Amino acid sequence: MILIIIWEAISKFEVFPAFMWPPFIIPNDPGGVTVIKTLINGLISGQLLEATGSSIVRLLVGFVIAVIIGLVLGFLIYKYKIIDDTIGFFVTTLQAIPNIVWMPLAILWFGLGVGSVIFIVILGAALSITITSSTAFKSVNPLLIRVAKTMGSSGFHLFRTVIFKATVPQLIAGLRLAWALAWRAVLAGELLGGSGGLGTLLDLGRSIQAMDLIFSIMIIIGVIGSLIDNFIFVKLERYVFRKYGIQSNR
Amino acid sequence: MSADHITLKNVHKKFESKEHNSTIALDDVTLTIKKGEFVSLLGPSGCGKSTLLNIIAGLEKETSGSLLVNNKEIKGPGNDRIVVFQESGLFPWMTVLENVMYGLLIKKVPKEEAKKQAMSWLQKVHLGKFAHSMPHELSGGMKQRVAIARALVMDPEILLMDEPFAALDEQTRMVLHKELEKLWHETGKTIIFVTHNIREAVVLSDRIVLMKTRPGGIKNIFPVQASRPRNSSDSILIHLENRILTELEQEMEKVLKEELGSDYALEKDRLRDDPHNNLGSDI
Numbered sequence: 123m124i125l126i127i128i129w130e131a132i133s134k135f136e137v138f139p140a141f142m143w144p145p146f147i148i149p150n151d152p153g154g155v156t157v158i159k160t161l162i163n164g165l166i167s168g169q170l171l172e173a174t175g176s177s178i179v180r181l182l183v184g185f186v187i188a189v190i191i192g193l194v195l196g197f198l199i200y201k202y203k204i205i206d207d208t209i210g211f212f213v214t215t216l217q218a219i220p221n222i223v224w225m226p227l228a229i230l231w232f233g234l235g236v237g238s239v240i241f242i243v244i245l246g247a248a249l250s251i252t253i254t255s256s257t258a259f260k261s262v263n264p265l266l267i268r269v270a271k272t273m274g275s276s277g278f279h280l281f282r283t284v285i286f287k288a289t290v291p292q293l294i295a296g297l298r299l300a301w302a303l304a305w306r307a308v309l310a311g312e313l314l315g316g317s318g319g320l321g322t323l324l325d326l327g328r329s330i331q332a333m334d335l336i337f338s339i340m341i342i343i344g345v346i347g348s349l350i351d352n353f354i355f356v357k358l359e360r361y362v363f364r365k366y367g368i369q370s371n372r
Numbered sequence: 373m374s375a376d377h378i379t380l381k382n383v384h385k386k387f388e389s390k391e392h393n394s395t396i397a398l399d400d401v402t403l404t405i406k407k408g409e410f411v412s413l414l415g416p417s418g419c420g421k422s423t424l425l426n427i428i429a430g431l432e433k434e435t436s437g438s439l440l441v442n443n444k445e446i447k448g449p450g451n452d453r454i455v456v457f458q459e460s461g462l463f464p465w466m467t468v469l470e471n472v473m474y475g476l477l478i479k480k481v482p483k484e485e486a487k488k489q490a491m492s493w494l495q496k497v498h499l500g501k502f503a504h505s506m507p508h509e510l511s512g513g514m515k516q517r518v519a520i521a522r523a524l525v526m527d528p529e530i531l532l533m534d535e536p537f538a539a540l541d542e543q544t545r546m547v548l549h550k551e552l553e554k555l556w557h558e559t560g561k562t563i564i565f566v567t568h569n570i571r572e573a574v575v576l577s578d579r580i581v582l583m584k585t586r587p588g589g590i591k592n593i594f595p596v597q598a599s600r601p602r603n604s605s606d607s608i609l610i611h612l613e614n615r616i617l618t619e620l621e622q623e624m625e626k627v628l629k630e631e632l633g634s635d636y637a638l639e640k641d642r643l644r645d646d647p648h649n650n651l652g653s654d655i
Contacts, residue, residue, distance in 0.1 A: 268431055269461040273475035273526065274451040283474070287465050366464045367508025 161338035170323070172341055177308050177319040180236065184243025186311040189297065191244065192251025197281070199252065200259035205334040213252050217315045221246035221303070229315055239311035239319070245324035247300040248308035254296030291362050298355040305347055376443075377407040377562050378428060378530065383437035385423055385588075397423045399435070399587035403566065407529075410556055412480065412565045412580045412614065414622055420588025421566045422534055428564060429455045429532050441530070449523045451475060454523040458535040460515035462507040464483035468494065468518050471504040497551070513544035517551075533565045537572065539567040546581050549575055551602060572618050574609045582616060584623055587631065592619060 126146050132138065133145040145156045164170030199210045221242050228238035262285050270284045312321025320339050327335035362368075386400040397420040405411050412423040418640040426432040427439060439446055441453070447625060454475070460472050469490055477485035494500050497517040499510075507515060523531055537545040553576060556563055557644045567573050577596050584591035594616060598608040 252575040262496065263461075265457060265459055265461040268455070269457065269463075271431060271449045272453070272476075273522075273531075274427055276447070276582060279518070282461065290465065307562070342589045365506065367506055 130324060134206065138162035141331050141333055144337070150353045152358055155334045155354055157334045157337045157341070158263075160332075160334040161341060162337055164335070168272065170320075170338065170342065172325045173320045173339075174346070177312065178346070180239050180243060180312075180319065181301075181304055181308045184240045184308070185247055185301055187240075188244045188300065189251060191248040192300070193293075194247070195252040195254025196259060199256040200285075206256070208258065212238070213317045215247055216245075217249045217253060221307050222314070222340045224309060228311075230256060235317040236313050239308060242311040242315075243304045247304040250300045250303055251296055254299070255289070255293060258292035260295070261292075262288045291359075291366055291368060294355070294359050294362055298351070298359065301350065302353070305343075305350075309343060374542070376404045377409070377441065379438075379440040379443075380404070380424075380428075381438045383427065383439060384418065384430070384435045385427065388433045389464045398427075398434075399589045401526050401589055403590065405562060407562055407586075408560045410565065410576060410578045411628065412567055412577040412619075413583060413585030414567055414570065414573045414628055415588075415591075416568065416585060416620065417586070418627065419436065419583040419585045419623070421568075421583050423588070424583075425455070425532050425534050425564060425566050427556065428530075429557045431452055431455070436594040442560075448549040451479060452528050452531045453532055454517075454526050454528040454646075455532045455534060456519050456523050458534045458538050460507070460512075461531040462515055462518055463521075464507050466504060468499065471507065471518060472525055474523045479526070484559050489525055490521075493525040493590075496524075496555070511544075513540050516540060516548065520552070520554050520555070526557065530560065530562045530564065533563065535566050535568065537568070538567070540597070545572070550601075552576065557600070566582075570613050570620065571604060574613050574616070577605050580612075580616065582619060585627055591623065 127144045130148060133140070133143050133150065136349060137143065140150060140154075145154075147156055147158050149156050149159070161170070186338070195209065195213070199206045199213075209288040224245055225238065228241045232241055251305055266284055266288055267280065270280050275283060309321040309324070312319040313325050314321075316322050316325075320343060322338050327333070327339065380401055380403045382552055383398055383401040384396070386394050386396050388394045401424060413424060415421050423432065427434050430446050430453065446453075453501070462468075463474065463499075466474065472490035472494060473483075473486045476489060476619075477483070481489070482531070491500065491503060492502050497520060499514060499517055499521070502510060502514065507518070510518065537548055540548070549572065565573070565576060574596060578597060580594040582592045582594065583589065594612060596609070596612060598606050598612075602609065
């Protein structure tokens with residue numbers, strides 16, 4: 123609330139020209155642009171909704187593929203020392219490269235469009251999931267594994283019923299991190315690679331100097347981010363922590 | 373109580389490590405255990421008693437020597453030999469009942485049947501009410517009972533217990549001793565019980581295998597000839613406890629000397645009088 127008042131004040135006193143700092147709620151001249159108006163109009167006309175939808179679809183597709191790749195790689199790294207020494211090292215190196223750096227390469231490989239955006243998303247999230255999952259698998263309490271072995275469990279049954287289950291709390295924390303990376307990657311990819319979505323709209327806003335549009339989109343990005351985090355991951359984490367009897371410090 | 377159930381012949385175990393020289397955990401262990409016998413492995417830390425148990429369990433492989441169960445060489449872990457560990461090792465994501473059912477489902481017991489058997493074992497360890505609780509809601513003693521139920525529901529021929537009550541308080545431990553003795557009596561399982569608590573070993577076992585350190589191995593074997601059910605104030609048990617303690621003292625001195633330097637010596641007769649130097653105590 124205070125933020126909005128300060129915002130309006132800066133706009134009214136024209137500290138910056140109006141095209142750089144549009145008013146938030148109250149227009150400076152009758153019928154003029156405001157961030158809220160653009161946001162609502164955009165949502166009603168479907169332009170913003172459509173862009174949001176396509177961004178979310180890309181996020182989901184990329185994220186699901188990334189989770190699968192990440193878990194499989196994590197398992198292989200945990201299971202085979204040779205893979206840990208080769209691909210494991212490679213993955214940590216790649217992880218150090220910000221994923222947007224891959225965009226020029228992705229555009230050359232997959233062309234401007236959905237393909238390269240999803241590629242960036244997968245790359246961003248899968249590497250992070252690979253690292254968290256392999257570390258989690260390696261750190262399972264050996265006691266639980268011995269218990270399962272003495273009961274006659276082994277091989278994939280052991281992995282499925284004990285090792286994987288034991289790491290669920292860490293995996294969820296890892297997914298929470300990875301999805302945030304994926305969401306960033308979607309927007310960065312769209313910003314550079316075109317192909318519609320919120321990122322592309324943001325770039326459009328920049329080129330036509332529509333600050334109100336840019337702010338509307340930023341609001342949407344932030345709201346979606348916190349909704350997914352609070353309504354999916356925080357809930358999931360609380361549920362799992364309660365079930366596993368992990369004490370929370372709060 | 374006739375046939376040899378477990379036969380260990382010249383078992384050696386060496387641990388290789390990069391920084392230090394390899395340590396010999398077990399040196400030439402030969403031991404036979406009869407069917408239905410309750411044997412304790414007693415000794416100070418580092419005497420290889422847990423290693424020996426793990427070898428019998430198949431969780432570790434002996435470096436040389438042979439290990440026969442029912443005259444057959446064992447290969448890896450098997451559900452004829454179930455281990456109960458010091459910490460219960462219950463799976464935190466399963467209810468108590470599901471934990472007990474885990475092994476049965478591996479044995480391909482139908483789900484309904486597994487549930488019934490698990491439930492009946494939970495009742496035998498007095499935890500029927502807690503079947504649908506999560507492990508973190510139970511106390512340490514209760515968790516250990518679940519672990520025992522989880523092992524016995526598998527109907528193993530041999531129950532291996534690795535300091536199962538070491539982490540519990542004295543009162544809980546005494547209650548569980550009684551219950552374990554009763555369960556053993558009812559089921560007639562062969563039990564190998566690792567402990568560093570002399571009283572525990574004396575109260576529970578048919579035979580006590582006292583182990584030595586550096587290199588690990590068997591120092592002496594004491595049969596316990598007191599009648600059952602045992603009473604810890606039985607004079608036979610108290611006398612035996614003293615004898616074991618005296619022998620154990622020598623081992624402890626050896627360990628302490630190695631850890632604290634060779635000038636260290638246990639104060640003479642600090643803990644108990646040596647019965648061999650005391651004419652009256654053996655009468």
